[in-house]
Amino acid sequence: MTKRWKQRPPGSTWGDWGDDDELGRINLLTSEKVLQGVREVEHGISFSLSLPLDYPGGSAMNQRRYPPILRPTEDLAHKQDVFYNVVAREQISPELIDVWSDDVVTLWLQYSTQWDSLAHQGAEFDTGGDGVAEPVYYNGYRAGTDIVGPREDVKGDGSGSLSHARHLGMEHMAEHGVQGRGVLVDLAHHLGTGYQAVNFKTLQDIMAADNVVVEPGDMLLLHTGFATQILAWNKYPDPVAIHQTAAYLDADDPALLEWITESQISALVADNYAVEGVAVTQAQGPHTLLPIHHLCLFKLGVPLGELWYLHELAGWLREHGRSRFLLTAPPLNLPGTQGSPLTPVATV
Helix, strand or coil: CCCCCCCCCCCCCCCCCCCCCCCHHHHHCCHHHHHHHHCCCCCCCEEECECCCCCCCCCCCCCCCCCCEEEEEEEHHHCEEEECCEEHHHHCCCCCCCEECCEEEECCCCCCCEEECCCCCCEEECCCCCCCCEEECHHHCEECCCEECCCCCCCCCCCCCCCEECCCCCHHHHHHCCEEEEEEEEHHHHHCCECEEECHHHHHHHHHHCCCCCCCCCEEEEECCHHHHHHHCCCCCCCCHHHCECEEECCCCHHHHHHHHHHCCCEEEECCCCCECCCCCCCCCCCCCCHHHHHHHHHHCCCEEECECCHHHHHHHHHCCCCEEEEECCCCCCCCCCEEECCCEEEC
16 A cells, blocks of 8 residues: 555654554554463452443533433344344244344444544644645544545445444454553542542652553553442433543643653553543644544554443452553454444453
8 A cells, every 4th residue: 555644743653563554552462461461360350341331321421422222123024113022922933932132222432431443533734744734543544535424325335334434443453352461540549539630740659659560562541430420420420520520631741741652551541531631731722622632542543441440440459459450451343433332351
Protein backbone atom coordinates (compact mmCIF):
# COMPACT_ATOMS: atom_id res chain seq x y z
CA MET A 1 0.00 0.00 0.00
CA THR A 2 1.17 3.55 -0.74
CA LYS A 3 2.38 5.31 2.36
CA ARG A 4 -0.38 7.59 3.64
CA TRP A 5 1.82 10.31 5.11
CA LYS A 6 5.07 12.17 4.51
CA GLN A 7 5.28 13.59 8.00
CA ARG A 8 3.85 12.32 11.25
CA PRO A 9 2.78 14.21 14.38
CA PRO A 10 5.74 15.01 16.65
CA GLY A 11 6.17 12.38 19.34
CA SER A 12 3.84 9.92 17.62
CA THR A 13 4.40 6.21 16.95
CA TRP A 14 3.07 6.31 13.38
CA GLY A 15 5.00 3.80 11.29
CA ASP A 16 6.89 2.29 14.23
CA TRP A 17 5.24 -1.08 13.53
CA GLY A 18 4.90 -0.62 9.78
CA ASP A 19 3.21 1.72 7.35
CA ASP A 20 -0.08 -0.19 7.57
CA ASP A 21 -0.14 -0.86 11.31
CA GLU A 22 -3.59 -0.72 12.93
CA LEU A 23 -2.72 -1.85 16.46
CA GLY A 24 -0.47 0.86 17.83
CA ARG A 25 0.95 0.00 21.22
CA ILE A 26 -1.14 -3.16 21.44
CA ASN A 27 1.87 -4.48 19.50
CA LEU A 28 3.69 -4.35 22.85
CA LEU A 29 1.45 -7.14 24.17
CA THR A 30 3.93 -9.80 23.13
CA SER A 31 4.14 -13.39 24.32
CA GLU A 32 6.62 -12.24 26.98
CA LYS A 33 4.15 -9.65 28.28
CA VAL A 34 1.50 -12.36 28.51
CA LEU A 35 3.92 -14.54 30.46
CA GLN A 36 4.68 -11.62 32.77
CA GLY A 37 0.97 -11.38 33.46
CA VAL A 38 0.67 -15.12 34.04
CA ARG A 39 3.51 -14.97 36.57
CA GLU A 40 1.37 -12.62 38.68
CA VAL A 41 -1.24 -15.35 39.21
CA GLU A 42 -0.70 -16.85 42.66
CA HIS A 43 -4.19 -17.59 44.00
CA GLY A 44 -6.31 -18.29 40.92
CA ILE A 45 -8.86 -15.64 41.97
CA SER A 46 -10.60 -13.74 39.18
CA PHE A 47 -12.33 -10.36 39.25
CA SER A 48 -14.83 -9.24 36.64
CA LEU A 49 -14.05 -5.62 35.77
CA SER A 50 -17.26 -4.78 33.92
CA LEU A 51 -20.30 -2.84 34.99
CA PRO A 52 -23.62 -4.35 33.92
CA LEU A 53 -23.92 -3.02 30.38
CA ASP A 54 -27.22 -1.28 31.16
CA TYR A 55 -25.40 1.08 33.54
CA PRO A 56 -25.00 4.03 34.15
CA GLY A 57 -28.68 4.37 33.22
CA GLY A 58 -30.39 7.07 31.19
CA SER A 59 -28.39 9.46 29.03
CA ALA A 60 -27.24 12.06 31.57
CA MET A 61 -23.60 11.10 31.03
CA ASN A 62 -23.71 11.40 27.25
CA GLN A 63 -26.81 12.54 25.37
CA ARG A 64 -25.77 10.52 22.29
CA ARG A 65 -25.73 7.21 24.14
CA TYR A 66 -28.58 5.20 25.63
CA PRO A 67 -29.07 1.96 27.56
CA PRO A 68 -29.31 -1.28 25.56
CA ILE A 69 -32.72 -2.16 24.15
CA LEU A 70 -33.69 -5.85 24.17
CA ARG A 71 -36.50 -7.29 22.09
CA PRO A 72 -37.50 -10.74 20.80
CA THR A 73 -36.43 -11.96 17.40
CA GLU A 74 -38.91 -13.01 14.74
CA ASP A 75 -39.21 -16.47 13.20
CA LEU A 76 -40.95 -15.83 9.92
CA ALA A 77 -40.35 -19.40 8.74
CA HIS A 78 -42.75 -20.62 11.43
CA LYS A 79 -44.94 -17.49 11.31
CA GLN A 80 -43.76 -16.36 14.73
CA ASP A 81 -43.83 -12.58 14.95
CA VAL A 82 -42.30 -12.83 18.42
CA PHE A 83 -39.93 -15.72 19.07
CA TYR A 84 -40.06 -15.61 22.86
CA ASN A 85 -41.46 -18.19 25.28
CA VAL A 86 -42.42 -20.20 22.24
CA VAL A 87 -44.09 -23.50 23.19
CA ALA A 88 -43.00 -25.68 20.30
CA ARG A 89 -45.81 -28.21 20.79
CA GLU A 90 -48.42 -25.52 20.17
CA GLN A 91 -46.71 -23.42 17.58
CA ILE A 92 -44.35 -25.64 15.60
CA SER A 93 -45.05 -29.37 16.01
CA PRO A 94 -47.25 -31.34 18.47
CA GLU A 95 -44.42 -33.82 19.03
CA LEU A 96 -41.96 -31.27 20.41
CA ILE A 97 -41.51 -30.56 24.12
CA ASP A 98 -39.26 -27.52 23.77
CA VAL A 99 -39.81 -23.95 24.90
CA TRP A 100 -37.59 -21.35 23.22
CA SER A 101 -36.64 -17.70 23.57
CA ASP A 102 -34.35 -15.67 21.35
CA ASP A 103 -33.59 -11.96 21.42
CA VAL A 104 -31.81 -9.10 19.70
CA VAL A 105 -30.16 -6.03 21.18
CA THR A 106 -29.74 -2.44 20.05
CA LEU A 107 -26.48 -1.57 21.74
CA TRP A 108 -24.65 1.74 21.99
CA LEU A 109 -21.13 0.34 21.97
CA GLN A 110 -19.61 2.99 24.25
CA TYR A 111 -22.44 3.31 26.75
CA SER A 112 -20.89 1.34 29.60
CA THR A 113 -17.62 -0.55 30.23
CA GLN A 114 -15.73 -0.07 26.97
CA TRP A 115 -12.65 0.23 24.85
CA ASP A 116 -12.10 3.24 22.59
CA SER A 117 -10.56 2.11 19.31
CA LEU A 118 -7.96 4.08 17.37
CA ALA A 119 -10.78 5.04 14.99
CA HIS A 120 -12.63 6.88 17.77
CA GLN A 121 -10.70 10.16 17.69
CA GLY A 122 -8.47 11.63 15.03
CA ALA A 123 -7.39 15.18 14.23
CA GLU A 124 -6.76 17.63 11.45
CA PHE A 125 -3.10 17.27 10.56
CA ASP A 126 -0.83 18.10 7.62
CA THR A 127 0.30 14.59 6.65
CA GLY A 128 1.55 15.66 3.22
CA GLY A 129 3.88 18.40 4.39
CA ASP A 130 2.17 20.82 2.00
CA GLY A 131 0.67 23.10 4.62
CA VAL A 132 -2.82 21.65 4.22
CA ALA A 133 -4.34 19.91 7.24
CA GLU A 134 -6.80 17.09 6.60
CA PRO A 135 -8.92 14.92 8.91
CA VAL A 136 -6.97 11.76 9.69
CA TYR A 137 -6.67 9.10 12.36
CA TYR A 138 -3.78 7.07 13.77
CA ASN A 139 -1.06 6.20 11.25
CA GLY A 140 -2.60 8.50 8.66
CA TYR A 141 -5.81 6.60 7.98
CA ARG A 142 -8.27 9.05 6.46
CA ALA A 143 -11.74 10.18 7.39
CA GLY A 144 -14.14 9.43 4.56
CA THR A 145 -11.81 6.92 2.90
CA ASP A 146 -10.77 4.55 5.69
CA ILE A 147 -13.30 5.52 8.35
CA VAL A 148 -16.46 5.83 6.26
CA GLY A 149 -19.98 7.06 6.80
CA PRO A 150 -22.74 7.85 7.00
CA ARG A 151 -23.44 6.10 3.72
CA GLU A 152 -26.10 3.63 2.61
CA ASP A 153 -24.92 0.00 2.84
CA VAL A 154 -21.40 1.24 3.50
CA LYS A 155 -20.04 -2.28 3.98
CA GLY A 156 -21.51 -3.48 0.69
CA ASP A 157 -22.76 -6.71 2.24
CA GLY A 158 -26.47 -5.96 2.43
CA SER A 159 -26.36 -5.56 6.20
CA GLY A 160 -27.71 -2.04 6.05
CA SER A 161 -24.76 -0.59 7.95
CA LEU A 162 -24.39 3.17 7.59
CA SER A 163 -20.89 3.56 9.05
CA HIS A 164 -17.79 1.40 8.98
CA ALA A 165 -14.15 1.76 9.96
CA ARG A 166 -12.42 -0.04 7.10
CA HIS A 167 -9.24 0.43 9.10
CA LEU A 168 -8.50 0.82 12.83
CA GLY A 169 -11.71 -0.96 13.88
CA MET A 170 -11.97 -2.97 17.09
CA GLU A 171 -11.56 -6.28 15.25
CA HIS A 172 -7.79 -5.78 15.13
CA MET A 173 -7.48 -5.71 18.92
CA ALA A 174 -9.85 -8.67 19.15
CA GLU A 175 -7.87 -10.74 16.65
CA HIS A 176 -4.54 -9.91 18.27
CA GLY A 177 -5.87 -10.69 21.73
CA VAL A 178 -5.68 -8.27 24.64
CA GLN A 179 -3.93 -10.07 27.46
CA GLY A 180 -0.91 -9.22 29.54
CA ARG A 181 0.16 -7.63 32.78
CA GLY A 182 -2.15 -5.08 34.31
CA VAL A 183 -0.97 -2.54 36.88
CA LEU A 184 -3.44 -0.68 39.11
CA VAL A 185 -2.98 2.73 40.72
CA ASP A 186 -5.49 3.29 43.54
CA LEU A 187 -6.24 7.00 43.28
CA ALA A 188 -9.45 6.68 45.31
CA HIS A 189 -7.62 5.31 48.35
CA HIS A 190 -5.37 8.36 48.53
CA LEU A 191 -7.64 11.11 47.19
CA GLY A 192 -11.20 10.03 47.96
CA THR A 193 -13.89 10.48 45.34
CA GLY A 194 -14.00 14.27 45.10
CA TYR A 195 -13.88 15.80 41.63
CA GLN A 196 -10.25 16.72 41.05
CA ALA A 197 -7.50 16.75 38.46
CA VAL A 198 -4.50 14.48 39.02
CA ASN A 199 -1.23 15.86 37.70
CA PHE A 200 2.04 14.03 37.15
CA LYS A 201 3.47 14.80 40.59
CA THR A 202 0.37 13.53 42.39
CA LEU A 203 0.29 10.38 40.28
CA GLN A 204 3.97 9.70 40.91
CA ASP A 205 3.62 10.36 44.65
CA ILE A 206 0.79 7.84 44.88
CA MET A 207 2.69 5.27 42.84
CA ALA A 208 5.75 5.71 45.05
CA ALA A 209 3.68 5.41 48.24
CA ASP A 210 2.20 2.12 47.02
CA ASN A 211 5.39 0.79 45.39
CA VAL A 212 3.72 0.73 41.97
CA VAL A 213 6.11 0.23 39.06
CA VAL A 214 5.01 0.48 35.43
CA GLU A 215 7.12 -1.08 32.68
CA PRO A 216 6.88 -0.99 28.87
CA GLY A 217 3.92 -2.98 27.56
CA ASP A 218 1.98 -2.91 30.85
CA MET A 219 -1.70 -1.96 30.82
CA LEU A 220 -2.28 0.82 33.36
CA LEU A 221 -5.56 0.93 35.30
CA LEU A 222 -6.68 3.88 37.45
CA HIS A 223 -9.16 3.31 40.28
CA THR A 224 -11.04 6.54 41.05
CA GLY A 225 -14.22 5.17 42.64
CA PHE A 226 -16.44 6.64 39.93
CA ALA A 227 -17.91 3.33 38.78
CA THR A 228 -18.78 2.42 42.37
CA GLN A 229 -20.89 5.59 42.55
CA ILE A 230 -22.49 4.70 39.22
CA LEU A 231 -23.70 1.44 40.74
CA ALA A 232 -24.95 3.23 43.86
CA TRP A 233 -27.17 5.46 41.72
CA ASN A 234 -28.92 2.27 40.53
CA LYS A 235 -29.52 3.46 36.94
CA TYR A 236 -30.77 6.88 38.05
CA PRO A 237 -27.59 8.97 38.15
CA ASP A 238 -27.65 12.51 39.46
CA PRO A 239 -27.41 14.57 36.24
CA VAL A 240 -25.08 17.13 37.85
CA ALA A 241 -22.99 14.93 40.13
CA ILE A 242 -22.28 12.44 37.34
CA HIS A 243 -20.09 15.12 35.74
CA GLN A 244 -18.45 16.19 39.02
CA THR A 245 -17.45 12.96 40.74
CA ALA A 246 -14.03 11.36 41.29
CA ALA A 247 -10.53 12.05 40.04
CA TYR A 248 -9.38 12.37 36.45
CA LEU A 249 -6.01 12.84 34.79
CA ASP A 250 -4.92 16.44 34.30
CA ALA A 251 -4.51 16.60 30.54
CA ASP A 252 -3.09 20.13 30.73
CA ASP A 253 -0.01 18.89 32.59
CA PRO A 254 2.82 18.51 30.04
CA ALA A 255 4.79 16.30 32.42
CA LEU A 256 1.90 13.85 32.61
CA LEU A 257 1.54 13.68 28.84
CA GLU A 258 5.28 13.15 28.50
CA TRP A 259 5.17 10.32 31.04
CA ILE A 260 2.34 8.56 29.19
CA THR A 261 4.51 8.74 26.08
CA GLU A 262 7.78 7.67 27.70
CA SER A 263 6.31 4.91 29.90
CA GLN A 264 5.33 2.87 26.82
CA ILE A 265 2.14 1.60 28.41
CA SER A 266 0.14 -0.48 25.95
CA ALA A 267 -3.28 0.64 27.20
CA LEU A 268 -4.69 3.24 29.59
CA VAL A 269 -7.82 2.41 31.57
CA ALA A 270 -9.93 4.12 34.24
CA ASP A 271 -13.19 3.47 36.02
CA ASN A 272 -14.34 7.02 35.24
CA TYR A 273 -16.04 8.46 32.19
CA ALA A 274 -13.12 9.49 29.99
CA VAL A 275 -9.82 8.91 31.86
CA GLU A 276 -9.31 12.68 31.63
CA GLY A 277 -11.73 15.52 32.39
CA VAL A 278 -14.18 16.33 29.61
CA ALA A 279 -13.98 19.84 28.15
CA VAL A 280 -11.88 21.17 31.03
CA THR A 281 -8.69 21.99 29.12
CA GLN A 282 -7.45 25.56 29.41
CA ALA A 283 -5.62 25.42 26.08
CA GLN A 284 -5.87 28.49 23.84
CA GLY A 285 -6.00 28.79 20.05
CA PRO A 286 -6.51 25.70 17.86
CA HIS A 287 -6.51 22.76 20.26
CA THR A 288 -8.02 19.40 21.07
CA LEU A 289 -10.98 19.15 23.44
CA LEU A 290 -9.54 15.94 24.92
CA PRO A 291 -5.72 16.09 25.07
CA ILE A 292 -5.21 12.58 26.46
CA HIS A 293 -7.52 11.09 23.83
CA HIS A 294 -5.56 13.05 21.22
CA LEU A 295 -2.24 11.82 22.57
CA CYS A 296 -3.25 8.20 23.07
CA LEU A 297 -5.62 7.42 20.22
CA PHE A 298 -4.31 9.75 17.52
CA LYS A 299 -0.57 9.94 18.19
CA LEU A 300 0.56 6.92 20.23
CA GLY A 301 -1.94 4.23 19.31
CA VAL A 302 -2.83 3.56 22.95
CA PRO A 303 -6.44 2.33 23.36
CA LEU A 304 -8.41 3.85 26.20
CA GLY A 305 -10.63 1.87 28.55
CA GLU A 306 -13.45 3.72 30.29
CA LEU A 307 -16.09 2.95 32.90
CA TRP A 308 -14.41 -0.24 34.07
CA TYR A 309 -15.37 -1.54 37.52
CA LEU A 310 -12.27 -1.77 39.71
CA HIS A 311 -13.54 -1.59 43.31
CA GLU A 312 -13.13 -5.22 44.41
CA LEU A 313 -9.86 -5.69 42.57
CA ALA A 314 -8.40 -2.53 44.14
CA GLY A 315 -9.41 -3.68 47.61
CA TRP A 316 -7.90 -7.14 47.18
CA LEU A 317 -4.64 -5.78 45.79
CA ARG A 318 -4.30 -3.32 48.67
CA GLU A 319 -5.01 -6.01 51.24
CA HIS A 320 -2.27 -8.18 49.74
CA GLY A 321 0.26 -5.42 49.08
CA ARG A 322 0.14 -5.86 45.32
CA SER A 323 -0.56 -3.79 42.23
CA ARG A 324 0.00 -6.27 39.38
CA PHE A 325 -2.18 -9.01 37.91
CA LEU A 326 -3.01 -10.88 34.72
CA LEU A 327 -5.46 -8.86 32.64
CA THR A 328 -7.56 -10.42 29.89
CA ALA A 329 -9.62 -7.80 28.06
CA PRO A 330 -10.52 -8.51 24.41
CA PRO A 331 -13.16 -6.35 22.74
CA LEU A 332 -15.97 -7.77 20.65
CA ASN A 333 -14.71 -9.00 17.29
CA LEU A 334 -17.18 -6.75 15.52
CA PRO A 335 -15.47 -5.35 12.41
CA GLY A 336 -15.58 -1.66 11.66
CA THR A 337 -16.40 -0.33 15.12
CA GLN A 338 -15.03 2.74 16.90
CA GLY A 339 -15.53 1.24 20.35
CA SER A 340 -16.63 -1.93 22.06
CA PRO A 341 -18.18 -3.13 25.29
CA LEU A 342 -16.27 -5.84 27.07
CA THR A 343 -16.09 -7.91 30.24
CA PRO A 344 -12.44 -7.70 31.29
CA VAL A 345 -11.12 -10.18 33.83
CA ALA A 346 -8.24 -9.68 36.26
CA THR A 347 -6.64 -12.81 37.73
CA VAL A 348 -4.40 -12.70 40.80
